[in-house]
Amino acid sequence: MNNSLLAAYPLAQQRYDEMFEADSMPRPHWRALFDHLGREPAEVMRQRIDALQRQVRENGVTYNIYADPKGMTRPWDLDVLPFILPQQEWAGIEAGVIQRATLLNQILGDVYGEQTLLKEGLLPPGLVHGNAGFLRPCHGIRQSDDIALHFYAVDLTRAPNGRWWVVGDRTQSPSGAGYALENRIVISRAFPELFRDMKIEHLAGFFARLRDSLAHWGRICAANRGDGADDSPPLRDSEQPLIVLLTPGPYNETYYEQTYLARYLGFPLVEGGDLTVRNGLVWLKTLAGPRRVHVILRRVDDEFCDPLELRSDSALGVAGLTEAARRGTVLLANGLGSNLLESGALLGYLPAISRRLLGEELKMPSVGTWWCGEPAALEQAIDQLDNLVVKPAFPQLRQLPVFGQDLDAEARASLIDAMRARPHNYVAQELVRISQAPVWRGDPAPGLNASVVGLRVFACATPNGYIVMPGGLTRVATGADARVITMQRGGASKDTWVQARGRVSQMSLLPSSTAAHELVRGDTHLASRVVENLFWFGRLSERCDSTTRLLRSALDFLLNVSPEYRGGEWETVQALCQKFGLLNEEPHDDADIETELLQSMVTRKGPGLASNFQQLYRVAGLLRERLSLDNWRTLNQVVQQHSGMGQPPSLAGAITRLDNATSSLMTLSGFANDGMTRDNGWRFMQIGRRLERLQFLCTVLQHGISMPSDSGLDWLLEVADSIVTYRSRYMAQPEWLPMLDLLVLDDSNPRSVAFQVGGLIRNLDRLAVNHGPCGAELFMPLQAQLQALNPGRDLYAGSAPLLNLLRKLNTASIALSDQIGLQFFSYSGAVNLDTFTP
Structure with missing residues (x-):
């Protein structure tokens, strides 16, 4: 054993150690990694960590901690060492997660349907009707194939006895799968040989099944019609339903993950303002006109999804979305109202509900939980307060967990008073000493250290039942003594390696073949x-x-x-x-x-x-x-x-x-x-570049030709990035005539006025083919005036014709910017171009 590697590694005190057995020997599934680290010079690991951090930083992988001054630019924290699970242990986790996802989906269907569980007393009415996550407008919404929970995540921790326990369910808009995928890409490159030799399961197959399953239900939604004359035609056999990923926007803590998943899955990333509901159908507002949306994989919280029926002050959702879901013309993944299942108070009732709905015991138990809304549970929680952690019963309460053992007499009495005053707002959970796993400690003495870890596992629904991602997001607390794992408090993450039993699947997310009729040119979305x-x-x-x-x-x-x-x-x-x-x-x-x-x-x-x-x-x-x-x-x-x-x-x-x-x-x-590619998006970007450069050139030249005739001109050519071209042509000190010819009339110079005007007209003409006049008419007479300038007569210091034309071009560029904004971005019409005279 490499003693220097373990010099600072803490012994597990009353907690499970993921890497080492009780005799301090590595567990069999960790031995390959441990031996690899023991043979490797510290400098190699340092280089690996530097490369990892550089890749995270340069790829822009971020996680927004709201109180952090770095805000949206805070880099994602990834530990270089993976978290490893053997196949036999993973099989038990997988079975437990599939069972739990199936059970929660049935609960969701019952609560928003027949409410049998409430009638039979298996769920207290206060736990449903007293929960702000229960959305009454969503009661009675029928789901395709009775699936409302399409994507599910569960947070697991390991108790000192080695058993995995559920500490929380993520059912509304689970986050983390994209980060898990990013972690895999980075860490598998850090240990390529080890990743291959240990036969680690790949993740692409899971995401492919997710995409295919959403497409399956999207086709069902496509067959449901709206009630207007402009209903969309049915999908052709080869046509794929339109699936979009709905984001709250760039200020959300996991915005990077949402953009990453959208790109990986091939879904357009949209905000609420990009969608509209007409005649019971959801449409994406595209440059080519509205296109019907069949599936929305949402990352917007339930209540913010529809300002018409759910929360009137929401600017993140789409008015009428609830009605579209009610009609079955769009699939929402997950179904509206699924936040109800994230209540920690539900955990204590799941064993009995599992026996009732599934006819079997829970394969993976929840941590001991008491909902204080029941009088007996409240008194039991108060009696055992020193051994419990008190949490809010519902996510909307936004209260921090309180550890009973930390309270002095005054704080304890205050908490008990609050619990008795509003008992339904609290749950008490057993305090479990979470397992620890190795993390890499850098300078001054490189080696292994340990931190508390938890595992977030992901499942998705398919027409044939739930499947589980073979891995997940391992979340790392700030140290070995931490009692809470949360990324919002500065936690880190690990890649999760699950060893395959046999051959590793090499499935790719990309289709194996594309038919001729499926070829796509341009961005239709x-x-x-x-x-x-x-x-x-x-x-x-x-x-x-x-x-x-x-x-x-x-x-x-x-x-x-x-x-x-x-x-x-x-x-x-x-x-x-x-x-x-x-x-x-x-x-x-x-x-x-x-x-x-x-x-x-x-x-x-x-x-x-x-x-x-x-x-x-x-x-x-x-x-x-x-x-x-x-x-x-x-x-x-x-x-x-x-x-x-x-x-x-x-x-x-x-x-x-x-x-x-x-x-x-x-x-x-x-x-x-x-x-x-030269699609319309590229053309708009080029129009933006040409407009900005034209305005800058016109402003600089107006000031420049107002200088005395004996002024130096090198600086002007430098600012216009044309000094090299000038010197290669003339090999002399800059003079007014050749300088102005190069910066104004030479349409082969990408920094000239003529080049910008010509580029604007070409791109606007291409847009006009499908969208009608877009503003090229503003510049055509100005282009003619530009071409009519006489170099020998008009290109000199203080030239009035040139100054006048530059002013007109500047004014026209401002008018064009307004025209584009009104015509394509705000849909409020076109500016009155008659007021502009070239």
Whole structure:
């Protein structure tokens, strides 16, 4: 045994140790990992952990702890060591979870149906009708194949005797499966040989069955009709029902997981505003028009799903969704009202209900639980308070657990008074010392440590019964002495390895073959919200690039040009910095200017580089399911450098940082040009880029040609990213005529005015084929005026014709932005283009 590996490993005190037996020898299913770690130099593990953390950070894997200042950017905490379970033990867990999911589904069907359990006294009425999770508008809703619980998760912990116990059920919109999948991808790459040699079960088959099962019930819903003339036609034999994943939005704690699952399963990720109910049918508002939705895999809580019947102040749901579910025209997974089953008070009644509904004992018991709404249970809980943990009976109460053994006399009396005043609000549970598992401890002395762990296991319904994911999400508490495992208190996670009994299935989520009639070109499910975000992603990425180049030019003046050699160009650069909010309007000396420019790189308040990058990151977060991992890594790297909240860099350091930002933004531009299909989403992103670049160019050129005729022009070419092209063509100091020809008229220069105008017209014309006039008519006469400029007559410092045309182009770009927003994003019509005269 490697003693250095175990130097800091704590002995299990009255708790089960997952890795070691009582004689401190590794359990058989852990021995391969333990031996592997013992043979490996500490430096290899350090490199593995560095790679893991880098992958999590660059992939943007996040979990939002609401009180954490990092907020939406808090990285997901993943331990490098997997949690291992042998096949024989897993078979018992699997059977218990299948039985439990089946039982809970039947309870859900009964409570919202015949209510036999209430009539027979197996469920107290107060536990149902006193629970805010019981949604009366959902009573009587019939479910396809009597399945309301399509996706289920259960939290397990292991007691000191080695037995697994249920501590909680997740039935409303269970989270964690996407994180489990992400964990698997990362950790299997960290230990590829070990993963292969130990024959670990793969996860893809589970998600494939989930997708196929939802599609099965989606076809049933598709056959149910609405009551209007615009009912959708039935699905063709080869046509798949439309399944969407409904998210509460980017501020939800598990938003990353939702985007990850949507991309992995191939479901459009939608928010409530993307859907509408008409004539009893649910529709997705897409760029190509409304498309009927047949299945909604929801991550929005029950009561927020429908502001019409459930919660009127909800901005997350879809008005009329309950009625659509009532008609059976859409499948909601899980069914509305399933939050009822998450009440901890239900645990104590399950053994008797199992005997009544299934005719068998529970295969996996729940931790000892007493609902204080029953007088005898209340008194028993008070008598044994020192050995119990008191929790809220219903999730909506939002109360923290209280450990009886922690209370002094005054606190104990206060808790008892509260329990007697509202006994139905409390449950008391037996305090179980949860098992511990190894975690890797880094410097200063690398080796094994231990933390308390719990296991979240996932099941999904199929037409032939429930199946269980062969693995799950192992949740890690903050230490070996922790009594509660919660990610919201800074917990970590592990990949869960289940050893296969025989050959490991190599099933892929992707279909094995595609017929010719199933070929797809273009994105037919492009939601209008996604299009709007792509439009602004294009604008903001270009805005970051423009700001970066302008800042770099201004700082270069301060660093490399003595005040006596600065001409009118320096005043122009300052004016532009004021125009774009990088400087205030007061007179400056060099020290003040430097301070303000450097501050604009790190402050998130007001316009500036950090603010622009934060806006770009926010919009990119709304497009996570559409951005490749390479794209996201690049974005993460540049945003982390320029996210603000730090001290301003030095002058030289700032220029280096801006150089790096420019390179990263060029890489992002490359992904957009070469890594995305030319569908309508890409066109809107390109329109956003062209509009933003055109506005920036017009503003810079208007200021530039207002300079004295003897001003230096290098800075203008630098800001327009055209200095290399100019020098390769002319090999001389910049002059007005060739400079303006390159930046205004040369349509082969991707940074010229002519290039932006031509790109806008081409993309708008393509959109007009299916959507009618989109604003190209704004720019066609301006393009003609641009082409009519005479280089020998109109391209010079102070040129009135050029200045006038630049103003018109700027005005037209603003009008086009309004036109696109009204026509495609808000559906409120088109702007009155007659008021604009080219």
